[in-house]
Amino acid sequence: MADQVPLSMTVNGRTRRGQGEPRLTLADFLREQALCTGVHLGCEHGVCGSCTVLMDGEAVRSCLLFAVQAEGADITTVEGLAPDDETLHPVQEAFRDCHGLQCGFCTPGFVVSVAAFLEANPDPSDDEIRHGIAGNLCRCTGYQGIVAATRQAAGVMRGGE
Amino acid sequence: MADVVGLLFEHGDDAKPLAGGQSLVPMLAMRLTRFEHIVDLNRVDELFGVESDNGGVRIGAMTRQAAVETDAAVAERVPLLHLATPHIGHFQIRNRGTIGGSVAHADPASEYPAVMLALDGTAEIASASGTREVAASEFFESTFMTAVAPDELLVALRFQAWDQPAGFAFDEIARRSGDFALAGAAVGIGTDEAGRINRAAVGMLGVGPTPRRAPSVEAAVMGLAAADADPHEIGRLAADDMDPIGDVHASAEYRRRAGSTLVGRILASALAQLTQEAGNG
Numbered sequence: 001m002a003d004q005v006p007l008s009m010t011v012n013g014r015t016r017r018g019q020g021e022p023r024l025t026l027a028d029f030l031r032e033q034a035l036c037t038g039v040h041l042g043c044e045h046g047v048c049g050s051c052t053v054l055m056d057g058e059a060v061r062s063c064l065l066f067a068v069q070a071e072g073a074d075i076t077t078v079e080g081l082a083p084d085d086e087t088l089h090p091v092q093e094a095f096r097d098c099h100g101l102q103c104g105f106c107t108p109g110f111v112v113s114v115a116a117f118l119e120a121n122p123d124p125s126d127d128e129i130r131h132g133i134a135g136n137l138c139r140c141t142g143y144q145g146i147v148a149a150t151r152q153a154a155g156v157m158r159g160g161e
Numbered sequence: 162m163a164d165v166v167g168l169l170f171e172h173g174d175d176a177k178p179l180a181g182g183q184s185l186v187p188m189l190a191m192r193l194t195r196f197e198h199i200v201d202l203n204r205v206d207e208l209f210g211v212e213s214d215n216g217g218v219r220i221g222a223m224t225r226q227a228a229v230e231t232d233a234a235v236a237e238r239v240p241l242l243h244l245a246t247p248h249i250g251h252f253q254i255r256n257r258g259t260i261g262g263s264v265a266h267a268d269p270a271s272e273y274p275a276v277m278l279a280l281d282g283t284a285e286i287a288s289a290s291g292t293r294e295v296a297a298s299e300f301f302e303s304t305f306m307t308a309v310a311p312d313e314l315l316v317a318l319r320f321q322a323w324d325q326p327a328g329f330a331f332d333e334i335a336r337r338s339g340d341f342a343l344a345g346a347a348v349g350i351g352t353d354e355a356g357r358i359n360r361a362a363v364g365m366l367g368v369g370p371t372p373r374r375a376p377s378v379e380a381a382v383m384g385l386a387a388a389d390a391d392p393h394e395i396g397r398l399a400a401d402d403m404d405p406i407g408d409v410h411a412s413a414e415y416r417r418r419a420g421s422t423l424v425g426r427i428l429a430s431a432l433a434q435l436t437q438e439a440g441n442g
Contacts, residue, residue, distance in 0.1 A: 045187035135251025
């Protein structure tokens with residue numbers, strides 16, 4: 001077994017320390033040591049998007065990063081998007097309003113991806129929305145509700161409604 | 162970087178450089194490959210960034226695909242790279258994936274190797290004994306195999322700008338957005354001042370064990386006026402330049418037929434830019 005290495009990063013605004021083998025994935029660190037179980041692992045090879053988190057503000061697959069690579073980084077998981085325990089992030093609110101989920105397994109990855117997508121493209125067309133969510137797989141909804149939720153969240157985040 | 166090259170020299174076959182990890186880490190996760198040592202390049206600052214270089218660009222191997230996508234110098238001087246980038250995976254993948262990693266991985270279905278081959282790009286490769294340059298035509302040896310030896314590191318890629326009227330287009334066929342392409346192509350067509358085609362670059366992906374040029378198509382357009390070339394007829398010739406394999410996603414014959422039809426469409430798009438420019442000028 002490989003030697004354990006110390007790990008330290010900011011997760012949802014708090015410094016988290018831990019340790020693990022050099023090839024411990026960031027996703028496993030976030031789930032098992034930072035206890036952010038909203039990070040879901042579907043395929044574990046970068047296809048499904050369930051494990052998407054923000055690393056220094058950019059959406060990335062946490063199953064394709066080793067935790068040591070995030071040393072000193074600022075990580076945001078789905079747990080860290082909303083401003084407080086009483087409020088949902090506009091993307092979360094929109095997924096609830098528009099039936100953007102059924103079983104909910106893929107939802108954390110979608111919510112993080114859509115939040116990052118709308119930061120980069122605040123007023124997307126429906127075609128751009130479909131491209132924007134193409135990196136996340138949902139096996140329940142058929143995506144219509146997710147597209148509608150993304151459209152609604154875009155309006156709210158722009159301050160238009 | 163000296164440290165990285167030193168580690169690769171010390172461990173040779175037992176070590177693998179880790180770039181964006183969007184191909185290597187899945188392969189490790191699925192136990193398709195294993196390495197005793199992984200050498201992470203993500204904190205080697207000198208491998209990042211796009212520089213102007215003798216009228217073209219020099220792109221550090223660790224430059225993220227997302228950075229290539231939005232770089233103004235790349236868009237102006239190497240339009241094919243700019244056009245190909247959105248076809249790579251998804252934005253979450255391009256946030257980590259790198260141009261050097263994509264080229265060094267040499268998946269025959271990936272975008273940058275076909276663009277590099279079409280444009281006669283150059284690879285800058287470093288080892289403990291110095292730096293050497295390898296032309297794209299010598300770089301891709303077979304599937305997942307390149308001219309980069311186990312104790313060497315791909316440091317940067319160089320591309321020349323085209324200093325002439327030109328049209329560029331890229332497209333690919335995939336069952337779902339972001340999937341591995343079944344077939345695709347990168348096309349550049351250049352003309353002289355009179356509008357006669359005197360330069361043609363066609364790189365194809367997904368239709369052989371390595372990215373491939375389409376010399377039949379390139380030869381067929383040379384000397385024609387851009388407005389006179391029949392792209393769909395000429396595109397069919399690309400079938401002769403392919404050596405596709407059949408698998409669960411598509412038969413070899415489907416790849417050959419769909420791929421050559423696609424080459425015709427992309428060629429049409431590149432030619433249309435030239436005739437529109439001439440019309441506007």
